[in-house]
Amino acid sequence: MSVASRPALDGKSAIVTGAGSGVGAASALRFAEEGAKVVCADIRLDLAEETVRRIEKAGGTATAVAADVSKEDDVIAMIAAAVDRFGRLDILFNNAGIPTPRLGAKLEDHTAEDFERLVGVNFGGIFFGSKHAVIQFKKQGGGGVILNTGSVAGLVAWGGSVYGATKGAVHQLTRAVAIEGAPFGIRANAIGPAGMPATNFMAAGGLPADAVASEKTTQQVAASHPLGRAITAEDCAEAAVFLVSDRALNITGVIVPVDGGYVAR
Template sequence: MSLLADRTVVVTGAGAGIGRAIAQLFAQEGANIVCADLRREWAEGASAAIEAAGGTAIPAACDVADPDQVAAVVATAVATYGRLDVMVNNAGIASPRSGMTIEDHTVKDFDHLVAVNGRGVFNGCKEAVRQFKQQGGGGVIVNTGSIAGMISWGGVVYGATKGLVNQLTRALAAEVASDKIRVNAICPGGIWTNLAFAKGEEFRPPDEAEAKVLRSLHPIGEIITPEDCARAALYLACDLSTNVTGILLPVDGGYLTK
């Protein structure tokens, strides 16, 4: 069974990490994917990998903090595939350095985090809702929040931006429910992606010491992977969750139970 057969999906931040895993899994389930990423070459790489595996995808360069670029990506999806069915607002950034306190953040750091993590999701939701209402028949939005937006965990400023995402998700779900538009978010726990690295540093798997720390964060004792997050997003995007809206779905190995 293909859970997303012939549906058109835009995935932001699709070039790496959680976004790439979502794009690949959704393509395997029959979706037509627009792989959007700030780095054009990353978007092209994700799209090419999907095509090589027999899926359907096109790349698009997109700075999610720019509303015109987000609108252009949605327009590209509609022009290419005829409609938009699912919007995955996944693109996000971390604080410039791990372990930064609020005093360490400059106003520029704060503005950049809010622009990408907060305004980026706002832009994606706004354009998706516009398109869903225009074409009729409802639609689905899946945002990438974080447990850092649910509890005091991780950096203060990063967590605040994810709190914005989480609350935007819940409030928007109520606002557009009568239009048959569902809005939910996945909320990862401690996960190893390229967000952990300095700008320009190549992605690498965690070494044994880093892996041990990651496992210790979660009661289940396993590392959370992008693929774990992609499977949660798939549930929220497909018809298995037809009556699910406004939820923040933790993918945290039981962290919130502590």
């Protein structure tokens, strides 16, 4: 037995969406640390490029791609970029997502445009990503891994009605892809984070800048979790590394809450 362990993702070709910030950036960095070659995809190319710079500075291999995951052509091009650059696709982490446009908005406050954007990015992005990853996995053979970012908001009624419904849809698509993909060696799982005050998500939802990641917001979020700590992007990245690695070879169709016990109550 060797004491040194092999990197969990040695030589794998991976795509992370929403890789310019938060969970996506933390996961892209951890995937690279574990030996993966990473396509960092984001609607904001500048942010994806910044993540690539951080990975390269740490000695890893990565490339940036601009992609709006709600657009099928962008998703097709993103997967082609991974195949062109790294020869194949082993892992797709469908992580990009957007919050309720005005945090705290009630169902009746959502406009038709809010609805279309939430469904288009949060559910459409995972539909297009999963569809084209499965096509690529079947074409190249040897299976493949899909990981989706859902939310505790898809498990309990928290975090916004339409937003939560899109995340419930993500969870259900995850299970369905897992069952359809199993005969082909394709695994599909999801993580379900609880509130993460330190990413850019809450600001994207309209939380005032002085409240984002403030001590008060962090404490409020932490207090709502049985373990008493706010969830971080790094917490999610650790769960992601495990689920996309061969260490989880016999795990498919599960939604793993990363929530400090929030939904266990």
